Amino acid sequence: MSNNPYTAPDELITGGHVTKEYNSVTVLFDDIHYSLSSGQLNGGFHHTLGVRNQQLTYHIETEKDLPGGSVANYLAQEFEHIDVPVHFSTALLTSATPSLHAYTMVQESDTIVETIVTGGYKKTAHRAGTGYCYEEKDGEFHTPGTINILVFTNKALTDSAMVKAIMTITEAKTAALQDWKVESTQDFPKYNTH
Incomplete structure (x- = not known):
């Protein structure tokens, strides 16, 4: 593992055991947590015991080239390797290097929010207003670039509060990039958002 000054602790203050490997960051819980994920494995609202950000370390033409024949099956196999129930897990795929993640913790009164972030944004830093960039169709992929943000809090949130949190996080990420x-994608037209 590289000498990362922003590395996540082994234990989150909000609860969760963090396993940091070169190609993944996994957070496992002692009890079931309610989550909202945009992950390809069990995305949406879900009850989870594990959350993973997994790097794809090789290029594929279609998701059928992945072990298991799909992104979801590939990520499910990663949980099976560490003996975590797949149906209580969610995962994201990234092209960024998880060992270079950044960890933050903010506390206000008795509310704690922790994040583990990976980023690879040079080719797909598009946002609202940048227009149509590419289409993933029939399982064919294009050069990926992602900023994945795992967010944990010590507060129970309603479904609507979780959606609002995701919207606010996305707005903050977009503002930071701006x-x-x-710049937005390099191979496609850029649109002025000012």
Whole structure:
């Protein structure tokens, strides 16, 4: 593992055991947590014992080239390897290097929010207003680039509060990319959002 000054602790303050490997970051819980995920494995609202951000370390033409024949099956196999029930797990796929993740913790009064973030944004830093960039069709993929954010809190949130949190996080991520002057995709037309 590289010398990452922003590495996540082994135990989250909000609860959860963090396993950091070169190609993945996994958080396992002692009891079931209610989550909202955009992950390809058990995305949406789900009861979870495990959350994973898994790097795909090789290029594929279609998801059929993955072990298991699909993104969801590939990610499910990763949980099976560590003996975590697949039906109580959710996972995201990334092209970023998980060992270079960044961990943050913010506390306000008795509310704690922790994040583990991976980013690879040079080719797909598109946001609202940048227009149509590409279409993934029939399981065929294009050069990926993702910013995956795993967020944990010590508060129970309603479904609507979780959706609102995801919206706010996405807005903040977009504003940060714009503040840092990270351009949208390089191979497609850029649209002025000012």
